[in-house]
Amino acid sequence: MKRLSRTVSAVTLALLSAAPAFADVELKLFHRWPNAPFKPYIDSVIADFEAANPGITVVTDQVLNDSYKDKIRVVLGSSNQPDIFFSWSGEWAFNIARAGRSMDLTPVLAANPDWAGNIIEAQIEPFTMDGKVYGLPWQMDGKAIFYNKDSWAQAGITEEPKTFGELMAVCAKLKEAGQLPLLFGSKAPWAISHYIGTFNERIIPAEVLAADYNRATGEFTHPGYVTALEKFQELSTCMNPSPNGIDHETERNGFVAGRGAMSYLQYAEMGYLKDATFPFGFFIFPSIEDGEGQPDTLQGAPQGWMIAEGSPHKEEAVKFLQFLLSPEMGARLTTETGIISPIKGAVTDQSATPEQIVAFDQIMNAGDPYIWLDTALDANVADAYMKGVQLLLDGQKTPADVMADVQAAAKRVRDGL
Amino acid sequence: MPARLTDLLLYTAPFLIVTAVFVFYPLVANIWYSFYSFSAFDPVMRPAGLGNYQRLVTDPAIVTALVNVSLYAVLSVMFQVGLGLVLAAILSQAFLGFWAKLFRTLFFIPVVMSITVIAFVFTFFYDPFSGLLNMALQAVGLGHWARAWLGESATAIYAVIAVSQWQSVGYVMMLFIVAIQSIPRDLYEAAELDGAGAVAQFFHITVPQVREMLIVATVVTVTGSITVFSEPYIMTGGGPGDSSATLATYMYRSAFFRDEMGYAAAIAALIFVATMVVSLLQLRVFGKAK
Numbered sequence: 064m065k066r067l068s069r070t071v072s073a074v075t076l077a078l079l080s081a082a083p084a085f086a087d088v089e090l091k092l093f094h095r096w097p098n099a100p101f102k103p104y105i106d107s108v109i110a111d112f113e114a115a116n117p118g119i120t121v122v123t124d125q126v127l128n129d130s131y132k133d134k135i136r137v138v139l140g141s142s143n144q145p146d147i148f149f150s151w152s153g154e155w156a157f158n159i160a161r162a163g164r165s166m167d168l169t170p171v172l173a174a175n176p177d178w179a180g181n182i183i184e185a186q187i188e189p190f191t192m193d194g195k196v197y198g199l200p201w202q203m204d205g206k207a208i209f210y211n212k213d214s215w216a217q218a219g220i221t222e223e224p225k226t227f228g229e230l231m232a233v234c235a236k237l238k239e240a241g242q243l244p245l246l247f248g249s250k251a252p253w254a255i256s257h258y259i260g261t262f263n264e265r266i267i268p269a270e271v272l273a274a275d276y277n278r279a280t281g282e283f284t285h286p287g288y289v290t291a292l293e294k295f296q297e298l299s300t301c302m303n304p305s306p307n308g309i310d311h312e313t314e315r316n317g318f319v320a321g322r323g324a325m326s327y328l329q330y331a332e333m334g335y336l337k338d339a340t341f342p343f344g345f346f347i348f349p350s351i352e353d354g355e356g357q358p359d360t361l362q363g364a365p366q367g368w369m370i371a372e373g374s375p376h377k378e379e380a381v382k383f384l385q386f387l388l389s390p391e392m393g394a395r396l397t398t399e400t401g402i403i404s405p406i407k408g409a410v411t412d413q414s415a416t417p418e419q420i421v422a423f424d425q426i427m428n429a430g431d432p433y434i435w436l437d438t439a440l441d442a443n444v445a446d447a448y449m450k451g452v453q454l455l456l457d458g459q460k461t462p463a464d465v466m467a468d469v470q471a472a473a474k475r476v477r478d479g480l
Numbered sequence: 481m482p483a484r485l486t487d488l489l490l491y492t493a494p495f496l497i498v499t500a501v502f503v504f505y506p507l508v509a510n511i512w513y514s515f516y517s518f519s520a521f522d523p524v525m526r527p528a529g530l531g532n533y534q535r536l537v538t539d540p541a542i543v544t545a546l547v548n549v550s551l552y553a554v555l556s557v558m559f560q561v562g563l564g565l566v567l568a569a570i571l572s573q574a575f576l577g578f579w580a581k582l583f584r585t586l587f588f589i590p591v592v593m594s595i596t597v598i599a600f601v602f603t604f605f606y607d608p609f610s611g612l613l614n615m616a617l618q619a620v621g622l623g624h625w626a627r628a629w630l631g632e633s634a635t636a637i638y639a640v641i642a643v644s645q646w647q648s649v650g651y652v653m654m655l656f657i658v659a660i661q662s663i664p665r666d667l668y669e670a671a672e673l674d675g676a677g678a679v680a681q682f683f684h685i686t687v688p689q690v691r692e693m694l695i696v697a698t699v700v701t702v703t704g705s706i707t708v709f710s711e712p713y714i715m716t717g718g719g720p721g722d723s724s725a726t727l728a729t730y731m732y733r734s735a736f737f738r739d740e741m742g743y744a745a746a747i748a749a750l751i752f753v754a755t756m757v758v759s760l761l762q763l764r765v766f767g768k769a770k
Contacts, residue, residue, distance in 0.1 A: 163522075
């Protein structure tokens, strides 16, 4: 009996001594970068965080862009949801917030004013719905036409175009010089939305866009939408044939390899351009003659992180975001990945290249960013737009046909079906 | 009798429970969901009545998807079942010896490969800039045929279907080889004595003798075509537009891209009905022929 009680005591002691291991917190982080240079950066930040916070481990899961959009919807509806997850801003984020799946971070920002003050305020706005902040920005981004300076010099082009007409003239000169003026890959439909979003900004009055991009009021009946698609069709004459056959990565790789003179890229992609053997420049999409919209806005929006409302480890998740969005990590982000950090003081001539500093200034001077069309619109409307434009590029639909589909999708969304 | 009934229930209970939980419950639940409007991550389900089904019958993408799966089925029966049977008959000839074994292996290799890997490999094969197909066409002077095979509405679905045939013909061929091996040799010997050639033997002995396998292969191929997902999803995502969409890819896109789980459930119900009707029709047609 005595021996039995000794054994029980020993087992109990062993279990108790093991208890702290069970008390350890495991944070699940889900993001969309299984590739370099982003994954190594995130992994190294996690290693530093774990070293500074014993007892907290961070486990990551990651899938590429398009798969992420599908998978995050499934996991957020399951009992196996991540504690922290990547999020685009705008309607894409609001859709998750409306379903009650993301944590309201407003009290966290209010309780930590020093840390919150480090984040550029304008970049938080696209994560804000009804006065509440549901996500925090991790990267600032925008879209610009990148060009190969050698190709331009060879074609005798000396000035960046200020208007759409001038851009078409640049295109004509490049064609005359035997070059492919503009690379485009629309196999992954989101790439289309960046062009169409830009044309809409330039051609359609801002107040009309604001009403139409709202899922409750969107009608898309302004004639400028058809004009925007016609202008896009005109620009497509500068592009490689059958853009639907190649994806955006192939487009970018083609630009780096010198296969085309221009490509419409994100600032966040600058890190990939380091392999280019030619000097490159970039400019914001030019204004469009007779456009009733805004001549110099920047298509693009911050991307960042959300904490799941159902997370049992919100405190630790906030701690991790505070670490990830600190000035030190912001500077490292810019240096190691080429992404422009939204943390004040992170983009300096020590941490960033001259091109990144120019991009940073362009974003800061652009005022309110125009969110990527595919994440600004309800998914139904965005889908109708992107699929329609794929068929427009394939000669199967006219601009009017595409807008009829978009209007039907917008009506369905308004009606709540 | 009661004891026998208890035994019967006990022995069949595992099967009944598993079938009820994993087959009938999801089926019933899916039909139930199709009368609601909701997203994958939103717990709120709003009643939609027959709205999802009304949309189903007016949605042009559904028509495109039905045409595409019909194309898939017809071409798959032609190439997988038809060509598979011809290949099986040829590779069952004893005089081919080593070569028969070699070609059986070669035709069967794609079957054991992951369809995801195959779809990715063929995406590169069809690449308009550096794909092997366009380069081969240019090399033989047919450069004017080169195109973005997966990026044009006119060719995308056929390019995807071709990959499925390449992958699956070996599987159906092996099924037929097994069936052919069980045909008594006397029949062929008697036919030879009567002066029947190889083609006559094929149509008058091989085809009737593998009839049961023909039914199975056709039913499996046709129902597989109605539910095909991986190849079009990986290679084209259903695009350009919906030109290469199948019912399954369109259902997936509705559920996980457009957040329309209710509508996706209605499409799933359509897939279930289509599969069941086609299977019953085939079994009835073949049954009558018997």
